[in-house]
Amino acid sequence: MKNQVQLITYVDRLGGGGLRDLRALLAGPFAPLAGLFGGVHLLPFFHKIDGADAGFDPIDHTRVDERLGDWGDVQALAQDVDVMADVIVNHMSSESPQFRDYVEHGDHSAYAGLFLTFDAVFPQGATERDLLTIYRPRPGMPFTTATLRDGQRKILWTTFTPQQIDIDVRHPGGQAYLGGILQTLADAKVSMVRLDAVGYAIKKPGHSCFMMPETFDFIGEFAAMAKARGIEVLVEIHAYHQRQIEIARAVDWVYDFALPPLVLHAFSFHTAEPLKRWIGIRPRNALTVLDTHDGIGIIDIGADSADRAGHPGLVPDAELDQLVERIHVNSRGHSRRATGAAASNLDLYQVNCTFYDALARDDQAYLLARAIQFFLPGVPQVYYVGLLAGENDMALLSRTGVGRDINRSHFDRDDIDVALTRPVVQRLLELIRLRNRHPAFNGSFELLASEADTLAMRWHAGDDEVRLVVNFRTLAHRLSGRTRGVAFEWRFDQASSPAGSVSA
Template identity: 50%
Template sequence: MSIRNGVQLITYADRLGDGNIESLTNLLDGPLKGLFKGVHILPFYYPYDGEDAGFDPIDHTTVDERLGDWNNIKKLGESVDIMADLIVNHMSGQSEAFTDVLKKGRESEYWPLFLTKEDVFSGNDQAEIDEQIAKVFRPRPTPFFSDYEVGIETDSTETVPFWTTFTSNQIDIDVESELGKEYLSSILQSFTESNVDLIRLDAAGYAIKRAGSNCFMLEETFEFIEALSKRARTMGMQCLVEIHSHYQTQIDIAARCDSVYDFALPPLVLHTLFTKDASALAHWLSISPRNCFTVLDTHDGIGIVDVGASGDKPGLISADAINALVEQIHVNSNGESKKATGAAANNVDLYQVNCTYYDALGKDDFAYLVARAIQFFSPGIPQVYYGGLLAAHNDMELLANTNVGRDINRPYLTTAMVEDAIQKPVVKGLMQLITLRNENKAFGGAFDVTYTDNTLVLSWSNDGDAASLTVDFAAMDATINTVSNGEESTLSIGALLA
């Protein structure tokens, strides 16, 4: 299948509009009509409001009835490409399968579905086991394993440490077991029956564990992703692999899958605008994967690990530059991001800065539109997060209510609020940029990047059509030149705010 080469929206079904998929569809058919070629609907499974905002599904094959049903997804998919999350690594501790394990222990038919500590680390040499565990890559500050008492309805109760890579309520699946394969297949079947075109493989890098390794993006993991992607393609869908890691890892993954995220782009664009130096950005865009999806903001924070060093492998920017980048975000947001990042606010990821992208740029409308223009002219299919679409501010009230760092950038925006926000000059300007990216055929052609005399030029050409973005960082001026169907035009980014 072919994915439309245009801008996509990332959104929750309950946080944009009036709380359900039908309302979201009405927005896309109304005030936002024709603006997006695709929509990534963040987890809408039961329950969508669990401990990790839907990424801990009790039933991955059921749409939470408070949001709608699969028919609502199918209807929306008639007009736009639909992306849905396949949460590969884990399921909720409240799921029917794990509840059965708690009751029946090893006698449960679902016992092989879940990964225990002993499944990976076996033997009696505790020192060796401890040494092996120390090698495992840890994405979060919480423990690797969570102890659960199982067999509570039998005569052989025992305490078993289960793998919980992310939170204690997200029980890791043994994706190599027959039950694991059947589980993932059942989700794929639900997707293909409901007009889902793209599958975001969430946390796929952690799916395969081997003693003695770091249990992250192993050769077996690549093989697992390739096999899952192949299965999806036979069902008319493509896979997008979600991995936060060193930039070379993204390049390696991209060579072996349908597509990856360009997670290096968000911090590099900020670094470029903060320092007025695009050398690191230009270098990255000269080597970045072409089969990628680009973002500046998502439901997660602004990733830092994606531009940093890994062991003896250098990063795209130095550690000092990363520290300066993070501090500038804190300054630009008047310290709000600091209250939602790192050890603050019950954070689950310490390598991300939680802040809206608009506030990270100090609410500077011009800088924000330049950032979006750079994104749209970079290789890949652009995605715009719903908060970013509306230039949303940090939601400090929601952060205070939940004490969840990421909630600073997960606002609830009603239809009325959307209708008001699209009248703001910066949002109107962004919508014009989205339309330009969607309509010019040049973006389906060849890409080129140059950086000389403090001027960055990103250009596309395709069978007579052309589009180029020129950003002069000395003068802080940005211009778009296009040729479409033989007609030439010039657009100043600053003029979008007039």
């Protein structure tokens, strides 16, 4: 993976068109975002993109939604930037041909073993304790009852929604299904995949069914299949921070999901101490994010839900509760209307809000947060809404009732052109160029000694260096450095600076 900033986006929500329109934004002499990103994570673009979960319930994972283009368009985009795609390993749509065949033919279907039933996991039945041991990301039990054509009633495992039917990844049918997806992506020159919901992929009676040793084994096996096809693997897990560290030792790449709430905590409580403690122990093989297509993770810095007394979080429980409330206040109550029981598609561990609104639309704080993100070891990713300093989309939330839609706006080309004239967006683009081009970011990282309310970091490579200092109490800050012996200082309140033109 290139050590450059990446973009995360839906194909149809940035530019209002398909893959060719997105490519026109990212590459070419007249592309407004040309040369800005080393890679792009295309959120699910498979048939179809408008199911029960915004494409994360694919009907056909090996087919591009025809409204967006085809595999040739994916391959053309991969000529300009590295392309990452999702492999939804845990489930597929209840509308998929495979599941419909199973409903039609029952145990005689060629796909009978592909879908995970209650009996397959609990052949001897389950006790109350067995069921309560299952880790749940959402309220309720992970089961849905279905009636087959012959009248049989089956209890299906559905971790997320009734339309997302879990598959048995250990079954030969499941392995063939996932192997076919990987090959299709490799043929289209996709160089990296994100394993969506992989933490729930393995089920074992009497256990949590989440990130068990068997899950790590499966991830290793899948990663080997991907590596054989020249594809890197990113694992997407929201979990207790120590567990994230353990996961990172076993995989290519993980997300730093603790970073967004810790940055918000630093601004809210005027202290850098929890953030500095995390920087001291966090995985280096991480993709840093402040925002994604999901909400702002809370579980990632909280106490271990399995043993809160013995495994405290990165911040105290009381401060975590206050932080959630601060986000609600900063967003003028919008995030409260989109989070938890207030909206469907529940995620108990996330607050649904744009990061810009979580910081009360404070341009300076927002740019400082991005600078912190870009300074941490790893590869930064910027979500398309965050790229344009997008605000909470209350109209979309009202139309769909889906909480995460508050941060899944549609930007047509005119919207993008207008957003690119905003000073906060212009400065963010310059920060991205600085992160991509300054040679020090390919060198060594240091967390410098500083007061409790201050974060100080340094990158250096030979005579080249770049430093960032942020005081969370006063918002005093400095981003400075040296390139080929020439000193510079990057200003957060100017339209341009010498640092923005630093070349490798």
